[in-house]
């Protein structure tokens with residue numbers, strides 16, 4: 001029957017080996033989604049959580065091993081107190097309501113971002129989520145919350161400097177791998193694909209170090225409307241890209257040179 005492509009069509013179009021191993025998403029547009037409907041921003045954020053649920057499920061189904069979601073930036077503290085409280089409340093609610101299901105679905109949860117200025121009960125929920133899901137390896141869900149890439153990089157530099165000052169680390173041993181290991185994302189592969197919704201085209205202080213060779217995909221869709229079809233489309237576009245990492249394109253696949261003049 002003609003109509004929307006089925007998941008099987010997708011499997012045929014984009015074989016598993018061509019899919020990104022790690023997808024990172026800047027979930028943007030909750031406020032505009034609400035505004036367009038005459039609703040409160042809070043409702044936009046609530047619907048954003050529904051989109052998170054759909055996306056985590058879809059990414060699992062599509063065999064994406066690593067999914068990283070940008071939930072709250074260190075700069076988001078500059079929003080009105082009410083909105084900050086709503087966002088904190090939604091993280092609490094998400095962990096409380098979804099943790100058991102995530103754990104039973106083989107998802108390991110990891111939260112990156114500073115913890116020192118979060119409410120004690122949120123810190124406890126985060127620690128609990130990480131501990132209870134620690135045995136899972138199938139899917140790694142990382143939530144960037146109270147996260148700033150520059151802060152993460154500066155923190156890593158300080159950590160290494162402290163170890164060097166204490167005589168535990170030879171300064172000459174600091175290289176890219178050692179540095180990457182001092183970041184909060186230690187152990188995670190770099191994102192292959194970074195998606196941003198809502199039409200904005202910037203990183204907003206997200207995974208600066210880790211995205212050095214990521215492919216970027218910008219979608220006009222507002223985050224609360226993001227669903228499996230949007231994710232599949234992004235993966236399909238990714239699968240068609242040629243990643244070069246500074247090398248030369250495959251000789252056979254390159255543009256033929258017209259020698260006829």
Ligand code: IPE
Nearest residue numbers: 027028029030031032071072
């Ligand atoms: C994304 O939606 C959620 C967070 C940044 C926490 P926004 O709240 O930024 O929505 P817009 O950009 O105002 O539409």
Ligand code: IPE
Nearest residue numbers: 026027028070071072073204
């Ligand atoms: C980035 O979105 C942060 C998150 C998605 C959590 P923002 O909406 O805060 O980004 P800017 O301010 O438009 O760059």
Ligand code: MG
Nearest residue numbers: 028029030031
């Ligand atoms: Mg925004």
